[in-house]
Amino acid sequence: MVRTPFVGGNWKSNGNLSRIKSLVTQLNSFPLPNDVEVVVAPTALHLLHVQQRLKQGYQIAAQNCSSTKQGAFTGEIAADMLKDTGIQWVILGHSERRSMYGDQDQVVGQKVGIALKENLNVIACIGETLQERKSNVTMSVLTRQLEAIAANVSDWSKVVLAYEPVWAIGTGVTATPSQAQEVHQQLRQWLTKKFGASIAGSLRIIYGGSVNAKNCDTLIQNPDIDGFLVGGAALKPEFAKIIGSPSKIKSKL
DSSP, X not given: OOOOOEEEEEOOSOOOHHHHHXXXXXXXXXXXXXXXXXXXXXXXXXXXHHHHHSOBTEEEEESOOOSSOSSSOTTOOOHHHHHHTTOOEXXXXXXXXXHHHOOOHHHHHHHHXXXXXXXXXXXXXXXXOHHHXXXXXXXXXXXXXXXXXXXXXXXXXXXXXXXXXXXXXXXXXXXXXXHHHHHHHHHHHHHHHHHXXXXXXXXXEEEOSXXXXXXXXXXXXXXXXXXXXXXXXXXXXXXXXXXXXXXGOOOOO
16 A cells, blocks of 8 residues: 655754744755655744744644643643644653653643644654563554543544654664564554554555664665654754655555
8 A cells, every 4th residue: 555655854942043043944955855744843933933934845843732622731732723823733741741741642642632633644654662662562562552542532534643662763773674673563453453454555654763864775775664753953954865765666565
């Protein structure tokens, strides 16, 4: 089954207005392949600035949304607010949100459900720590996280699943292509058992964790890796190569 490759750039909490303007200019200079879906995620403060200035072809994601709707929730941004301003995507379940801000499995699942009800597309993140990998519980951790997400998914066509091993995020250590492919394949097998071959075959599973211009071509050659969620390299000129990398793989089996 052919799946449209997907590349997301997560800017995390980076950039003053001057830097954001430079990043937009940089992105607008990149050639965008017509066979790759490209989404960038600025800070909440810069979402509309970037949205108004990026050239056609890019989509915009928020890095998080509230587990509540509009109301007396100081400091929160509700999913329907994002939708109202034309934001198409939201990243949910990133390991930094899980470990630093209390977004555990149930909260992530709840946010996914709310975002989907507001017709947002969701990049849903899962991943294991180094200790969990060493303890050989990677798949039990990932399926636990995925169960909480899946319980709130009404339309899998609006979800991209991001496998981001915690031990590879921002560390410079990347899962080997075979390690990443093994996990992606096992996730797709799990999805097949739970939801059938059609959903499992069409769902895009992307890899995140120190993806850069040097390793993207090797990673994307694996049949179950459908693209990337990029952190640090999304702020650099090398993001252009990462965006173009999936075009070298014309189809996924």
